[in-house]
Amino acid sequence: MATLKDVAKAAGLSVGTVSRVLNNRGYISEETRQGVYTAMERLNYQPNEVARSLSRQKTNTIGLIMPSIEHPYFAKLISCLERAAYEREYKVLLFCAYGIDDQEKKFVEACRSNRVAGLIICSDTVRTQTFNNLGFPLVSYERYLDSSDACVLCDNHEGGRMAAQELIAKGCRRIGCLSGTSRVGMPADTRKEGFLEACRQQEIETIELDFPPERTIDTRYYPDILEFMKKNEGIDGLFCGSDVIAAEAIQAAVELGVSIPDRLKVIGYDDTLLSELTMPKITTIHQPVKEMAEMCIDLIDKKNNGDFVPARTIFHVSLVNRGTT
Amino acid sequence: MATLKDVAKAAGLSVGTVSRVLNNRGYISEETRQGVYTAMERLNYQPNEVARSLSRQKTNTIGLIMPSIEHPYFAKLISCLERAAYEREYKVLLFCAYGIDDQEKKFVEACRSNRVAGLIICSDTVRTQTFNNLGFPLVSYERYLDSSDACVLCDNHEGGRMAAQELIAKGCRRIGCLSGTSRVGMPADTRKEGFLEACRQQEIETIELDFPPERTIDTRYYPDILEFMKKNEGIDGLFCGSDVIAAEAIQAAVELGVSIPDRLKVIGYDDTLLSELTMPKITTIHQPVKEMAEMCIDLIDKKNNGDFVPARTIFHVSLVNRGTT
DNA sequence: TATGGTATGTCAACCGTTTAACATGTTTGA
DNA sequence: TCAAACATGTTAAACGGTTGACATACCATA
Numbered sequence: 001m002a003t004l005k006d007v008a009k010a011a012g013l014s015v016g017t018v019s020r021v022l023n024n025r026g027y028i029s030e031e032t033r034q035g036v037y038t039a040m041e042r043l044n045y046q047p048n049e050v051a052r053s054l055s056r057q058k059t060n061t062i063g064l065i066m067p068s069i070e071h072p073y074f075a076k077l078i079s080c081l082e083r084a085a086y087e088r089e090y091k092v093l094l095f096c097a098y099g100i101d102d103q104e105k106k107f108v109e110a111c112r113s114n115r116v117a118g119l120i121i122c123s124d125t126v127r128t129q130t131f132n133n134l135g136f137p138l139v140s141y142e143r144y145l146d147s148s149d150a151c152v153l154c155d156n157h158e159g160g161r162m163a164a165q166e167l168i169a170k171g172c173r174r175i176g177c178l179s180g181t182s183r184v185g186m187p188a189d190t191r192k193e194g195f196l197e198a199c200r201q202q203e204i205e206t207i208e209l210d211f212p213p214e215r216t217i218d219t220r221y222y223p224d225i226l227e228f229m230k231k232n233e234g235i236d237g238l239f240c241g242s243d244v245i246a247a248e249a250i251q252a253a254v255e256l257g258v259s260i261p262d263r264l265k266v267i268g269y270d271d272t273l274l275s276e277l278t279m280p281k282i283t284t285i286h287q288p289v290k291e292m293a294e295m296c297i298d299l300i301d302k303k304n305n306g307d308f309v310p311a312r313t314i315f316h317v318s319l320v321n322r323g324t325t
Numbered sequence: 326m327a328t329l330k331d332v333a334k335a336a337g338l339s340v341g342t343v344s345r346v347l348n349n350r351g352y353i354s355e356e357t358r359q360g361v362y363t364a365m366e367r368l369n370y371q372p373n374e375v376a377r378s379l380s381r382q383k384t385n386t387i388g389l390i391m392p393s394i395e396h397p398y399f400a401k402l403i404s405c406l407e408r409a410a411y412e413r414e415y416k417v418l419l420f421c422a423y424g425i426d427d428q429e430k431k432f433v434e435a436c437r438s439n440r441v442a443g444l445i446i447c448s449d450t451v452r453t454q455t456f457n458n459l460g461f462p463l464v465s466y467e468r469y470l471d472s473s474d475a476c477v478l479c480d481n482h483e484g485g486r487m488a489a490q491e492l493i494a495k496g497c498r499r500i501g502c503l504s505g506t507s508r509v510g511m512p513a514d515t516r517k518e519g520f521l522e523a524c525r526q527q528e529i530e531t532i533e534l535d536f537p538p539e540r541t542i543d544t545r546y547y548p549d550i551l552e553f554m555k556k557n558e559g560i561d562g563l564f565c566g567s568d569v570i571a572a573e574a575i576q577a578a579v580e581l582g583v584s585i586p587d588r589l590k591v592i593g594y595d596d597t598l599l600s601e602l603t604m605p606k607i608t609t610i611h612q613p614v615k616e617m618a619e620m621c622i623d624l625i626d627k628k629n630n631g632d633f634v635p636a637r638t639i640f641h642v643s644l645v646n647r648g649t650t
Numbered sequence: 651t652a653t654g655g656t657a658t659g660t661c662a663a664c665c666g667t668t669t670a671a672c673a674t675g676t677t678t679g680a
Numbered sequence: 681t682c683a684a685a686c687a688t689g690t691t692a693a694a695c696g697g698t699t700g701a702c703a704t705a706c707c708a709t710a
Contacts, residue, residue, distance in 0.1 A: 001437075001460045003666060014689050019668065027686045044458055049438040050378045051666030054695045059375065061418075069404035070598055072397070079394035082421050091435060093386075094419045096407050110416060112326075113374040133369060135326045220601075247602040254604040273395055276545075277572040278603060279579040328696060339659050344698065352656050376696035379665045653710085660703080668694085677686070 002043035011039035022047060053115065062090045062300065063111035063119040065104055069096050072243060072272035074122070077141070080293035081120065088297050090117065097123040108134070118300030121145065124186060137303035139296045142187050150299040151312045152292050153187050159285040159317040160194025163239045163267045166283065168204055170265050170325050172237030175204060178225060178249065179241030180211040188241070191269060191285075195239050207232050211245075221245055226252045236264060243268040243275045246282045250324070266324040280323025288315050327368040336364035347372060378440065387415045387625065388436035388444040390429060394421050397568060397597035399447070402466070405618035406445065413622050415442065422448040433459070443625030446470065449511060462628035464621045467512050475624040476637045477617050478512050484610040484642040485519025488564045488592045491608070493529055495590050495650050497562030500529060503550060503574065504566030505536045513566070516594060516610075520564050532557050536570075546570055551577045561589060568593040568600045571607045575649070591649040605648025613640050 004022075008015045013032065020026045021036040039045070053059040062085050068074045078094065085092045093116060095107040104123045108131055111119050119134070122141040130147040131138060140148040167175055179192045192208075199206045209228045211221055225245070229235065229252050240246035246268030250260060258264045260280055268275055268284035275282035292315055302309050329347075333340045338357065345351045346361040364370070378384040387410050393399045403419065410417045418441060422428040429448045433456055436444050444459070447466040455472040456463060465473040492500055504517045517533075524531045534553045536546055550570075554560065554577050565571035571593030575585060583589045585605055593600055593609035600607035617640055627634050 001440075001458075005666080015667085016669090016690075017688055020688090023668075025669085027688080029687060032687080046434055046437040048379075048440065048666050050375055050384065050440050051695090052668075053375045054373075054379050054697090055666075055668045057695065069407060070397075070400045072395075072400075072598070075395045075397075075400035078403075078419075079421065082394060082419055083423070086420075091439070092419050094403075094407055094417050095411075096404065098408070109371055112371040114416065115326075115373065115375050133326075244602065251602070251604045251606075273397070274599065274602060277569065277576070277599060279576045281576075330696080340697085341660075341699090342658060345658090348698075350699085352658080354657060357657080373696050376665090377698080379667090380696080380698045382665065651710100654708095656705100656707080658703100658705080661701090663700090664698085666695105670693090671691090673688100673690075675686100675688080678684085680681100680683095 001048075002045040003048070004045075006043055007036065007039045007045050010043055011035045057115075059115050059117055060090050061093050061114065061116050062297070063093045063095065063107070063114070063116040065095045065097060065107045065111075065119065065121045065123045067097055067099060067123045069094075072274045073270045076270075076272050076289055077122065077293065080290045081296065084290075084294040084297045088301065090297065111136075117304060118297075120296050120300075121148070137300045137309075139299050141292070141296060144187065149303050150309045152295050152299070152315075153312060154287045154292065154315040154317050156187050156190040156317075157194035157197075159269065159287075160191040160196070160239070161198040162317065162319050163191075163269070163285055164195045164198035164202075164204070166267060166319055166321075166325055167237040167239065167265055168199070168202055170237075170261070172265055173204060174232075174234050175199060175206050175237035175239060176228065176232060176235045177206055177208045177239045178211070178221070178228070178245050179209075179239075180245070191241060207235065220248070222248045222251060225249050226255065229253070229256055229258070238264060238266045240266065240268050243270045243272045243282055243284055245269075246284065246324070247274055247278050250278050250280075250282070261324050268324070271320050275320070275322060283322045283325040284320050286318045286320045288317070291315060326373075327370040328373070329370075331368055332361065332364045332370050335368055336360045382440075384440050384442055385415050386418050386439065386441050387622070388418045388420065388432070388439070388441040390420045390422060390432045390436075390444065390446045390448045392422055392424060392448045394419075397599045398595045401595075401597050401614055402447065402618065405615045406621065409615075409619040409622045413626065415622065436461075442629060443622075445621050445625075446473070462625045462634075464624050466617070466621060469512065474628050475634045477620050477624070477640075478637060479612045479617065479640040479642050481512050481515040481642075482519035482522075484594065484612075485516040485521070485564070486523040487642065487644050488516075488594070488610055489520045489523035489527075489529070491592060491644055491646075491650055492562040492564065492590055493524070493527055495562075495586070497590055498529060499557075499559050500524060500531050500562035500564060501553065501557060501560045502531055502533045502564045503536070503546070503553070503570050504534075504564075505570075516566060532560065545573070547573045547576060550574050551580065554578070554581055554583070563589060563591045565591065565593050568595045568597045568607055568609055570594075571609065571649070572599055572603050575603050575605075575607070586649050593649070596645050600645070600647065608647045608650040609645050611643045611645045613642070616640060 008018045018036050066074050082092050097103040118137045120139045137149045140151045238249050249266050253260050268282040271284045271286035275284045299309050333343045391399050407417050420432040443462045445464045462474045465476045563574050574591050578585050593607040596609045596611035600609045624634050
């Protein structure tokens with residue numbers, strides 16, 4: 001592939017001058033600039049980003065460590081992150097831990113090797129993990145991490161509370177709470193706390209069903225949910241920790257001949273594509289994923305510019321009323 | 326961050342020797358090897374992949390250009406590709422075109438700049454596009470591309486035929502065919518052809534509904550499907566070009582009080598996570614995405630080794646019987 | 651004792667680009 | 681007419697690692 005040297009030769013200029021054109025440094029005449037552009041065109045030249053990165057001592061790549069790609073929530077998150085990164089001229093290096101032990105640590109090392117401009121972690125493989133002297137900003141997303149430079153969250157507690165409010169307002173008096181538990185303390189765990197707290201305050205009965213830590217996307221909650229609903233017939237409301245759980249709750253309800261939202265009201269969490277593809281569509285708690293993703297990139301930029309970054313940035317959530325309440 | 330030189334100094338060795346340890350070249354005593362390892366450990370050393378790539382004149386990064394991330398099918402595909410890449414020691418650079426014009430071309434240039442080891446394209450932004458002198462193998466996935474080194478496909482025609490077969494076997498005599506059309510000629514278009522051909526051969530009536538090219542994931546087919554079903558009441562079967570379409574068809578059927586699979590049988594395409602989360606679950610055509618993803622990486626490896634690669638590799642599809650037929 | 655394998659060091663070139671220092675012109679304007 | 685701005689060139693070092701040529705040992709074995 002053509003190099004700067006080739007372009008210089010083709011344009012009858014020195015490498016220094018061509019580099020000036022590329023980087024907009026120093027004085028350049030319009031004529032020379034055009035000459036360089038046509039030479040680049042003719043040679044089908046693309047600057048070698050690898051050499052550039054080495055010379056500049058930084059890349060324009062951001063690392064992403066996710067627990068899953070296929071799960072609708074993470075698919076949405078990755079999509080938003082890719083877009084936000086692209087808009088800031090970053091490229092995205094994607095890693096997925098799939099709940100496999102040690103993957104996360106390896107990926108962090110891979111990011112170090114590749115000298116990424118920043119790293120966004122949303123995975124939860126390792127219980128506690130301190131990453132020091134990374135050499136680039138570390139942003140944790142919906143996860144507490146001692147060594148992160150910044151943490152982007154949404155108000156999970158409030159989301160749980162809002163869900164409870166909605167179900168109670170629609171007349172539910174005996175509500176099931178279906179949520180996955182994490183091995184580590186994750187912010188998402190507080191959804192349940194917020195929910196239970198709100199119910200307690202209004203003296204609404206709650207019955208909990210906790211799922212073991214989700215290891216892979218293949219984990220199905222359906223059998224547990226079905227059993228739970230059979231065992232607790234009087235339930236008239238269901239708070240689900242994610243839209244996936246809500247979708248399976250709907251399946252169980254249909255299976256048992258319980259009509260939604262007449263006899264049972266269901267509320268999900270995440271506002272993913274899935275919440276629009278079930279029947280009825282899922283009333284859910286919306287997380288401003290797009291804005292949160294943009295904030296992640298923003299925080300990396302800021303940190304790299306030596307600007308101040310807050311330890312935690314917490315976003316509001318909102319209720320999206322669809323068909324299940 | 327620590328460099329090779331630092332490690333050499335710490336271990337009391339020359340840079341050359343340390344490099345030998347890292348790359349398993351020449352003679353190295355066990356003692357020296359351990360000395361290098363402990364020094365690396367102590368300095369928290371990670372080889373600079375950027376410098377390595379420049380020196381070796383190749384990266385271990387594979388570029389991915391997708392049309393969408395959030396769409397369940399592409400989420401699944403990206404997931405499989407990430408895994409397959411990781412298993413071969415590749416990292417994945419993810420780009421998403423979102424149906425925006427020219428994005429694809431820009432992404433290809435970005436991949437050239439980053440000197441990727443190979444590029445997998447599944448996008449369809451530009452009608453015709455020839456990429457020449459890329460400097461790395463180009464694999465197209467479910468897409469025809471003149472300039473690609475290899476094309477990985479599944480037997481869409483056969484998938485359409487199988488779907489028809491299933492619906493007819495289950496008693497359908499008047500079948501709707503709901504599918505998106507691409508502006509460019511895409512392999513997926515042949516699903517419909519296979520389906521229609523099989524119906525014609527068995528003299529089964531078909532009624533088509535074509536959706537305009539899908540530009541973003543936000544495109545909802547629901548209104549069109551609902552209208553279509555109202556207008557064509559006698560329909561007892563539905564072939565859908567994707568699971569998303571099938572999910573929306575189910576919504577429309579429930580809305581109209583048409584019970585599935587009793588009065589209407591529906592068959593989807595892709596076998597994504599979504600097909601397990603609707604009620605009833607979607608009978609669908611399974612694509613061996615995992616194997617196809619592995620093949621993509623394999624073809625890049627082969628091409629880079631100077632091995633022969635077939636122009637097209639076509640995979641079998643299969644029917645997954647769930648609840649809608 | 652000579653040979654060849656083992657183990658390490660030194661040195662230099664190279665990958666493609668950036669950047670600074672410095673030199674050498676040509677224009678332009680006050 | 682002289683200084684400042686403009687335009688380009690030359691040269692060299694730097695980024696961090698790879699690789700090959702070559703030198704220098706030590707040690708075992710035939």
